[in-house]
Amino acid sequence: xxxxxxDRLIWAVTFLVMLIxxxxxxxxxxxxxxxxxxxxxxxxxxxxxxxxxxxxxxIFGLGENVLAIPVGSYFLNSLVISVTSTVLAVVIGMSGxxxxxxxxxxxKSGAFLWLMLSRTVPGIALSLPLFIxxxxxxxxxxxxxxxxxxxxxNVPFTVxxxxxxxxxxxxxxxxxxxxxxxxxxxxxxxVEFPLARSGIASAGIFAFLTSWNEYALASQLxxxxxxxxxxVGLMDFTAQFTIDWAGMCAMAVIIxxxxxxxxxxxxxxxxxxxxxxxxxx
Amino acid sequence: xxxxxxxxxxxAVPLALLSPAVLVILLxxxxxxxxxxxxxxSNYRLIRPDSLWDWVGFRNYARVLGDGDFWSAFGxxxxxxxVALNLEMLLGLGLALMVNRITWGQRTMRTxxxxxxxxxxxxxxxxxxxxxxxxxxxxxxxxxxxGLASEPIPFLVDRWLAFAAISFAEIWMSTSIFAILIxxxxxxxxxxxxxxxxxDGCSNWQVFRHxxxxxxxxxxxxxxxxxxxxxxxxxxxxxxxTGGGPAGRTELLWTLIARTAYDDARMGRANAMAYFSILLSxxxxxxxxxxxxxxxxxxxxx
Amino acid sequence: xxxxxxxxxxxxxxxxxxxxxxxxxxAHNEFVVLxxxxxCGKSTTLRMIAGLEEVxxxxxxxxxRVVNTLPPRARNIxxxxxxxxxxxxxTVRENLGFSxxxxxxxxxxxxxxxxxxxxxxxxxxxxxxxxxxxxxxQRQRVAMGRAIVRHPxxxxxxxxxxxxxxxxxxxMRVEIKKLHQKVKTTIVYVTHDQVEAMTLADRIVIMKxxxxxxxxxxxxxxxxxxxxxxxxxxxxxxxxxxxxVVAGGAVRFxxxxxxxxxxxxxxxxxxxxxxTYGFRADNLMPAGHAMTGxxxxxxxxxxxxxxxxxxxxxxxxxELAGVEIQGKMYNPRPVAAGERLSCLLALDHxxxxxxxxxxxxxx
Numbered sequence: 001x002x003x004x005x006x007d008r009l010i011w012a013v014t015f016l017v018m019l020i021x022x023x024x025x026x027x028x029x030x031x032x033x034x035x036x037x038x039x040x041x042x043x044x045x046x047x048x049x050x051x052x053x054x055x056x057x058x059i060f061g062l063g064e065n066v067l068a069i070p071v072g073s074y075f076l077n078s079l080v081i082s083v084t085s086t087v088l089a090v091v092i093g094m095s096g097x098x099x100x101x102x103x104x105x106x107x108k109s110g111a112f113l114w115l116m117l118s119r120t121v122p123g124i125a126l127s128l129p130l131f132i133x134x135x136x137x138x139x140x141x142x143x144x145x146x147x148x149x150x151x152x153x154n155v156p157f158t159v160x161x162x163x164x165x166x167x168x169x170x171x172x173x174x175x176x177x178x179x180x181x182x183x184x185x186x187x188x189x190x191v192e193f194p195l196a197r198s199g200i201a202s203a204g205i206f207a208f209l210t211s212w213n214e215y216a217l218a219s220q221l222x223x224x225x226x227x228x229x230x231x232v233g234l235m236d237f238t239a240q241f242t243i244d245w246a247g248m249c250a251m252a253v254i255i256x257x258x259x260x261x262x263x264x265x266x267x268x269x270x271x272x273x274x275x276x277x278x279x280x281x
Numbered sequence: 282x283x284x285x286x287x288x289x290x291x292x293a294v295p296l297a298l299l300s301p302a303v304l305v306i307l308l309x310x311x312x313x314x315x316x317x318x319x320x321x322x323s324n325y326r327l328i329r330p331d332s333l334w335d336w337v338g339f340r341n342y343a344r345v346l347g348d349g350d351f352w353s354a355f356g357x358x359x360x361x362x363x364v365a366l367n368l369e370m371l372l373g374l375g376l377a378l379m380v381n382r383i384t385w386g387q388r389t390m391r392t393x394x395x396x397x398x399x400x401x402x403x404x405x406x407x408x409x410x411x412x413x414x415x416x417x418x419x420x421x422x423x424x425x426x427x428g429l430a431s432e433p434i435p436f437l438v439d440r441w442l443a444f445a446a447i448s449f450a451e452i453w454m455s456t457s458i459f460a461i462l463i464x465x466x467x468x469x470x471x472x473x474x475x476x477x478x479x480x481d482g483c484s485n486w487q488v489f490r491h492x493x494x495x496x497x498x499x500x501x502x503x504x505x506x507x508x509x510x511x512x513x514x515x516x517x518x519x520x521x522x523t524g525g526g527p528a529g530r531t532e533l534l535w536t537l538i539a540r541t542a543y544d545d546a547r548m549g550r551a552n553a554m555a556y557f558s559i560l561l562s563x564x565x566x567x568x569x570x571x572x573x574x575x576x577x578x579x580x581x582x583x
Numbered sequence: 584x585x586x587x588x589x590x591x592x593x594x595x596x597x598x599x600x601x602x603x604x605x606x607x608x609x610a611h612n613e614f615v616v617l618x619x620x621x622x623c624g625k626s627t628t629l630r631m632i633a634g635l636e637e638v639x640x641x642x643x644x645x646x647x648r649v650v651n652t653l654p655p656r657a658r659n660i661x662x663x664x665x666x667x668x669x670x671x672x673x674t675v676r677e678n679l680g681f682s683x684x685x686x687x688x689x690x691x692x693x694x695x696x697x698x699x700x701x702x703x704x705x706x707x708x709x710x711x712x713x714x715x716x717x718x719x720x721q722r723q724r725v726a727m728g729r730a731i732v733r734h735p736x737x738x739x740x741x742x743x744x745x746x747x748x749x750x751x752x753x754x755m756r757v758e759i760k761k762l763h764q765k766v767k768t769t770i771v772y773v774t775h776d777q778v779e780a781m782t783l784a785d786r787i788v789i790m791k792x793x794x795x796x797x798x799x800x801x802x803x804x805x806x807x808x809x810x811x812x813x814x815x816x817x818x819x820x821x822x823x824x825x826x827x828v829v830a831g832g833a834v835r836f837x838x839x840x841x842x843x844x845x846x847x848x849x850x851x852x853x854x855x856x857x858x859t860y861g862f863r864a865d866n867l868m869p870a871g872h873a874m875t876g877x878x879x880x881x882x883x884x885x886x887x888x889x890x891x892x893x894x895x896x897x898x899x900x901x902e903l904a905g906v907e908i909q910g911k912m913y914n915p916r917p918v919a920a921g922e923r924l925s926c927l928l929a930l931d932h933x934x935x936x937x938x939x940x941x942x943x944x945x946x
Contacts, residue, residue, distance in 0.1 A: 007382070014379045018393045024408045024453070025396065027419050031411070044422035096302035103295035106288070113570070115302065118310045120562040122513030124535045125555035128542050129313035129320070132327075152309030155302050175635050176668035178655040180682035180729070190685075194672050213401030215517040216535075220543065231403040235521065245411060252404050263399040264392070 025256070032056070032249035039245050055250035071251060073225040074233035081143050081229060082211040085150035090204045092151065093158025098188070100159065101166035102174075119156040123216030131220050141223040149217055154207040161206065165199025166192065202266040209259055230255045314559075321552035328546050341553035350529060351537065351554060358534040361444070362512055362565070365451045369508070370501060372452065373459020380460070381467045391464070397457045402514045406521035409450040413437055413522075437523050440530045447531060450518050459504045466500030467493075495576075502573035509565035513558065534558045585646045585659075585736030585769045586611050587632060593640030594627050594793075602627055603793045604641065609786075614763050614770045618780035619790035620816070626741055628790070629773045633662050633739050646736055661730035662739040666746065667722045669714035675701075675725050676710040682733045700728040703765060704758075720751045727759070731766055740772040744779065756782055777817050781805070789813050806932070811941035814861050814934065820898065822861045823908040826938055829856045834935070836860070836904035843881050845933040848944055857938035864898060866929040867910035874913060877929040885910070885926050890918040899924075 033051040059071040139145030177187035215231040222228045237248045324335040413436035424430040516535035525536035542551030587609040594602035602624040617625040630636040634655035679697040704724045744752045781801045797809040808814035815821040827834040835841040889900040897915035935944045
């Protein structure tokens with residue numbers, strides 16, 4: 001086989017894989033604009049006859065048919081919980097990551113390993129004691145309760161990512177700044193932070209996505225519209241007697257859009273962060 | 282005590298910087314785990330709060346170990362992880378190598394490759410529940426429209442088909458992590474050793490086997506480590522796709538824990554099971570972390 | 584006035600002591616170079632003066648004020664780092680003006696000071712570029728500019744030229760020397776390169792294993808090395824060293840060769856004492872190709888193993904008592920390997936060291 005033929009073949013196979021990656025998502029998006037009637041028709045209707053925004057209207061209570069599921073509240077809950085826990089996780093992670101990147105202390109590698117291992121605890125296993133403890137102290141079914149938990153599960157990752165980025169900033173820059181008259185605190189904010197900023201931003205977006213997408217813990221720790229997040233809300237649809245496929249698809253689109261935008265914003269930094277965090281020890 | 286004091290004084294700054302991270306993890310992970318460790322030795326049921334003080338020793342563990350449902354869920358989980366991780370790694374490696382060779386449209390392909398990473402596992406589960414549905418699913422519709430199947434195939438009902446469907450969803454979701462990190466490794470790879478090997482008379486396969494692959498190993502292990510940190514998120518997928526059913530045919534360790542704890546309200550026994558799942562996760566992470574360290578040392582020369 | 588005084592300075596990391604009680608007085612406006620092989624404690628000492636490393640013991644004073652516990656910003660020093668440590672997210676102008684901005688000076692004053700520094704170092708054309716857009720030499724200049732902008736009491740240089748190529752290094756060496764003449768300031772300069780030390784220093788401090796081995800002007804340490812370490816570390820090629828025994832006003836080597844005790848050492852050695860005889864290649868010259876006015880000489884016949892013509896002179900490799908030695912032929916003629924030459928050794932420039940300790944027997 002000639003080289004050009006081989007290249008073309010590889011391209012075709014890759015394209016096919018990409019199609020498999022894209023197709024399910026696209027199908028869901030398409031279904032979000034169709035009516036349930038069309039989705040349920042047998043034999044299948046392949047070409048959509050009429051596209052509609054009714055599903056979205058229903059979700060936000062704007063159309064004639066109002067949905068029983070308060071997606072608007074869920075969206076707001078998700079937003080508040082994800083943003084707050086992300087900010088906390090980034091601040092805490094930055095502090096810890098800086099300690100790991102810049103300071104030497106006995107027990108450092110052990111501490112790092114334990115931090116990472118704390119992330120391995122399956123959400124469902126962690127949800128059992130948290131469910132009980134949180135009900136005792138009144139954090140169950142509150143946004144605060146979920147925020148605290150999400151902060152903790154994001155900290156290991158933000159520590160890891162920021163540590164990698166701070167290590168990329170040469171140590172002598174901070175020293176030069178201190179000789180130039182900065183306090184260590186000023187040296188951090190004026191020199192090291194701006195240089196690690198893109199990395200810190202991607203750590204933040206990673207944390208946001210984790211919080212935004214989390215289900216196992218939230219499904220046990222939230223109960224009502226006060227605190228339920230979008231992924232938990234999605235399951236509301238299946239609890240009904242007949243599944244509202246089109247409604248679910250519309251909600252899926254709502255969940256995926258913020259994640260989509262954020263991921264594209266940081267894809268480059270994200271890979272860099274994960275890679276040199278691991279390869280260069 | 283004095284030793285601890287001296288340690289605290291000598292390393293006051295890093296300790297202060299680390300303390301928020303340690304504190305929040307103590308509060309949200311370690312403390313609850315200690316509590317659940319205790320309850321795993323009690324007969325705690327959610328509906329009878331005073332049963333928390335009902336100490337039963339190792340009875341929960343004995344029951345769990347003697348429970349056929351637990352062992353089949355455990356075995357299914359290990360099988361599921363083994364199949365999924367291996368296929369994800371192989372497919373990711375293949376995909377990365379292909380994308381690395383492509384020049385036309387490579388950036389777009391790379392971006393598309395990241396697509397599944399941003400999906401919430403619950404969405405992935407829903408997406409494939411929808412696709413594999415026996416009456417309205419895309420797959421069944423397509424098979425029937427093309428005349429490949431006359432009857433709807435019960436993807437989410439049959440024992441093995443459901444296992445395959447869940448594995449497919451899991452692999453769809455996680456292959457891209459491998460592909461992306463391995464591709465980053467390919468981009469970072471120095472050209473000299475490859476050229477030197479070609480001059481030394483290596484075939485394409487030999488170059489891949491002896492130069493490219495060893496260089497990629499740390500990247501593969503990073504992906505494995507990141508992946509194994511979060512193996513349990515398959516719970517979300519299964520929960521939405523089949524809920525462990527029908528009749529426990531797709532029960533994984535994690536769905537079994539949830540059912541025991543919340544549906545049967547047997548917290549004590551669920552916590553005993555949870556410790557098995559924690560050990561499983563730690564084992565996977567530790568295993569790949571060790572490999573990563575070894576591969577890194579091995580690569581010191583690069 | 585900014586003299587720098589080190590009193591019994593000790594640095595240890597846990598149980599490991601790396602600097603063992605150094606004493607050093609640096610005068611106002613003096614250019615002092617700390618030189619030594621890597622790991623000798625010179626950089627650590629400099630960083631202790633800067634305040635970047637804690638002092639484990641002893642006292643550091645700048646301008647009469649003890650600074651042991653002061654943070655770097657309170658010491659009024661500036662430092663040029665080995666890797667320049669330019670702030671990559673700032674332009675050259677911002678880099679230069681950073682210290683003044685931190686000090687809260689008015690913008691007009693900052694502009695004036697940065698323009699001044701830029702003029703001194705020829706940076707005026709690059710003011711709006713970032714460090715990433717500069718060449719190695721330009722970055723070096725910016726690093727120096729950043730140091731001079733704030734008129735510090737003391738300049739610290741930490742191997743500033745080691746990342747430059749040979750040609751640029753020579754060029755920047757000259758600029759640093761000129762800079763010192765322009766902005767009279769106390770300078771402490773660390774390097775492992777003895778040529779840099781010789782050319783730049785008012786006074787050289789040679790360090791080894793956390794101790795100061797010798798302090799003196801470049802010529803002093805070159806002509807009167809305190810021990811064999813300094814003798815081989817300073818000067819290129821390194822001093823020839825041959826072990827022997829004092830016997831009747833001469834030093835006898837293996838193979839029945841002997842050389843007279845150099846004049847400066849007569850009366851300082853005893854019969855039968857084991858010594859190391861040292862002389863530089865510059866002072867071992869084939870007869871007829873020597874410098875004139877070299878005082879008392881001794882004659883030895885040498886078989887040439889290898890000749891390295893450098894143009895103005897030729898380095899000759901030979902062997903004395905089983906030890907490889909080097910000589911120099913001035914106004915050279917071609918020399919073939921194996922040729923036997925009668926050579927003159929200028930005894931005024933020869934040295935004797937204790938064979939055991941390596942210390943000079945001059946005092």
